[in-house]
Amino acid sequence: MRHFLTLKDYTKKEILEIVDLALAIKKEQKAKKPHPYLAGQTLAMIFEKSSTRTRVSFETGMFQLGGHALFLSNRDIHLGRGEPVKDTARVISSMCDMVMIRTFEHSMLEEFAQFSSVPVINGLTDSYHPVQLIADYMTMVECGRHENPIVAYIGDGNNMTHSWLMLAAKLGFELRVATPKGYECDPHIVENALMLASESGAKISFTHDPKVAVLGATVITTDTWISMGQEEEKAQRLQDFTGYIVDEALMAIADPYAIFLHCLPAYRGVEVSEAVLEGDQSVIFQEAENRLHGQKGLMVWLDRHR
Ligand code: CP
Ligand code: NVA
Numbered sequence: 006m007r008h009f010l011t012l013k014d015y016t017k018k019e020i021l022e023i024v025d026l027a028l029a030i031k032k033e034q035k036a037k038k039p040h041p042y043l044a045g046q047t048l049a050m051i052f053e054k055s056s057t058r059t060r061v062s063f064e065t066g067m068f069q070l071g072g073h074a075l076f077l078s079n080r081d082i083h084l085g086r087g088e089p090v091k092d093t094a095r096v097i098s099s100m101c102d103m104v105m106i107r108t109f110e111h112s113m114l115e116e117f118a119q120f121s122s123v124p125v126i127n128g129l130t131d132s133y134h135p136v137q138l139i140a141d142y143m144t145m146v147e148c149g150r151h152e153n154p155i156v157a158y159i160g161d162g163n164n165m166t167h168s169w170l171m172l173a174a175k176l177g178f179e180l181r182v183a184t185p186k187g188y189e190c191d192p193h194i195v196e197n198a199l200m201l202a203s204e205s206g207a208k209i210s211f212t213h214d215p216k217v218a219v220l221g222a223t224v225i226t227t228d229t230w231i232s233m234g235q236e237e238e239k240a241q242r243l244q245d246f247t248g249y250i251v252d253e254a255l256m257a258i259a260d261p262y263a264i265f266l267h268c269l270p271a272y273r274g275v276e277v278s279e280a281v282l283e284g285d286q287s288v289i290f291q292e293a294e295n296r297l298h299g300q301k302g303l304m305v306w307l308d309r310h311r
Contacts, residue, residue, distance in 0.1 A: 027302025041071025094120035162190035177205035
């Protein structure tokens, strides 16, 4: 049985298998062909943070696969009142076929997985957001931007950046990360990614200059400067990230055929300009829709590897 906690635990071959399965299931759905690969199964979804895309895509995806999804916020279950993670994991996994968790500390997810008898999926932690990267890579494939891409990530060294590091390190492509001073990625995750990159041939670089990262890049991406749980740092962060907005001037130095990705929610005029977000190079809504298809592929893959 496999969990899906970070891309670090997956080989290139496995990541590409999940993406291919997701693309195949997307085709079946678009052709209105029933695809009840998880008939009769239940997915428990534990949310300790807000969500639009993750909740709607997992719940809808499970329904389309013939199964059922349970939305469990920590206001509703005893986990939020202090029932131990290891007890919650054993109880829920004795009744459900898969569990998705969105939480703060990555260690909570790891503890849950350790005590779960069914596959556990990371629906975002403070450290990683791997399901988003399945959708992002699917979108790159659909846009024909997956062969030798140069990906530029501009902004906060956060869960999205860490997930890009792992994707690049596993698949072996070029990733340039531009963060302000003081907002660099977790050094331990960087060390891991660089070690994996030396095996895969990925070219990973870090800079404090967004222009250096974007010059000639074929995929430009960013994320909010204020992640969930960092609301109190908002004023300081807005000040410290000055100059990191992805706007038309920055896009102008990218490859002319570059695409723009954003996991959403996006803050217009903050990390990205309205013109870039709504412009011709932006594929953000295709990317958001691919959360549905990507996770269907992932859940079917996990079910086939029990
Ligand atoms: N991108 C993403 O995970 O969105 P939600 O927070 O809406 O789930
Ligand atoms: N970095 C963001 C991603 C939201 C999908 C956060 O953690 O809030």
